[in-house]
Amino acid sequence: QHYCVGAEVLQAYVMGESDGQPKDADWAAPITGIDAASIRQLARHMADRRTLISVSWSIQRADHGEQPYWAAIALAAMLGQIGLPGGGFGFGYGCTSGLGQPRSSSPGMSLNTGVNGVKTRIPVARFMDMLLNPGTPYDFNGERWTYPDVRLVYWCGGNPFHKIQDLNRLLHAWQKPETIIIHEHWWTPAARRADIVLPCNTTVEREDIGASKHDGYLFAMHRAIEPVGESRTEYAIYSALAERLGFAGQFTEGRSEREWLRHLYASACEQAEANGTEMPNFDAFWEVGHIAFSPPDNPPVLYEPFRHNPQMHALPTPSGRIEIFSKTIDGFGYDDCPGHPTWLEPVEWLGSDKARTYPLHLLSNQPKDRLHSQLDCGDVSQAAKVADREGIWLNPEDAADRGIQDGDVVRVHNDRGACLAGAIVTDAIRPGVVNLSTGAWFDPVDPATIGSLDKHGNPNMLTLDKGTSKLAQSPTAQTALVEVERFEEEAPDVTAFELPAIEAAG
Structure with a gap:
């Protein structure tokens, strides 16, 4: 009670008092794919020693992606170790070099951004x-x-045909503005489709x-x-x-x-x-x-001052405490983000009816051979291609069921689109799941036709364009079901890095 608000609301939900369904290990097993005995063993293991709950950034980019983080904080609070060295929770450790490291005394630098007369907020x-x-x-x-x-889009510092989901839908949306201006130093898929390209x-x-x-x-x-x-x-x-x-x-x-x-x-x-x-x-x-700059001699422990004195070191929440139940969020009345951590069925997952048609869960991680889509044309990224295309990981069982061998060109598809990729058969990924890294430059067979097959292996031909919830409206790229089949035709050449036709002015 000194540190949290709303624990009793979450307890009623977990025990099934509020909806008639206890959220015990037997309930969680078919959802997680982890057997109930292992879940119970892990819970006891976490409770009887110092435990840090670490959650990667990637989990947020899924349907209801807010919930795992809120649940992790609630679990860490229940364990009672927030504010202790090596305990509590941490998000994004390992995602970038600085997260989790002691903050140095390096100064910041910033520019005056002026005043933006537009007050509308658009995720x-x-x-x-x-x-x-x-x-x-x-x-x-x-x-x-x-x-x-x-009417006008002025895009700098990114490639929307890399970072935005459901590219066929994006192609429709791209036709709406009267003018699109882009700063670029490469002929990216977005630059090819802009009205004005300013070379930077x-x-x-x-x-x-x-x-x-x-x-x-x-x-x-x-x-x-x-x-x-x-x-x-x-x-x-x-x-x-x-x-x-x-x-x-x-x-x-x-x-x-x-x-x-x-x-x-x-x-x-x-x-x-x-x-x-x-x-x-x-x-x-x-x-x-x-x-x-030197790191601090005594690195701080996350939330240690709050643990010692929650009144003097109150948190920047409405209550000043850890909000296991949030009156603020509950007051929004969102059906896709209630006032406490909740299991909400994703719009697509292996437990849904759609898995009968598209039985593989698609993950689309950040690649290890380039930064996002940058320098996909470079030697390092090109050396990692499989049959000139982005490689897709398949479990040997899934590959055998489909007659796919390592190095084959495969067609990955669902009801949103399709792309070609190069098969990487590996037991590093579990059955029922495939992984196709982001960043392969969008390269349709017919650039003038929306819905054309992408030759290069861009997973956003397949991903879902839906907000995580009304609360955050973040992307849900990790919520996608697909099917994979061996591509029996002659694979078309990848042309993503060829120069577009350019006519001299005048």
């Missing part, structure tokens, strides 16, 4: 709904908004400072090569646009790119000095190339 994962359904209301985090009528520099063609709040370093990012062709830095692009629009002085504040780096570095020096750390001047930093 990134609802991008297609926005384009397809202007004027339609939608719920998000306790508020109701209305999708605007978007890569990181090796410009100067910058590399830093992250999770890392104990500042890096001087020197220009390695001169800009290629007519490409410009994005600062130069924005400055030119600001000049045309009549507010160049307000945007640049009279500074060149190098002068902005000096300005930002000076602000970092001020922060460091306030924390008792001395940094070299900019010229010395730029010559040496990096600064390393």
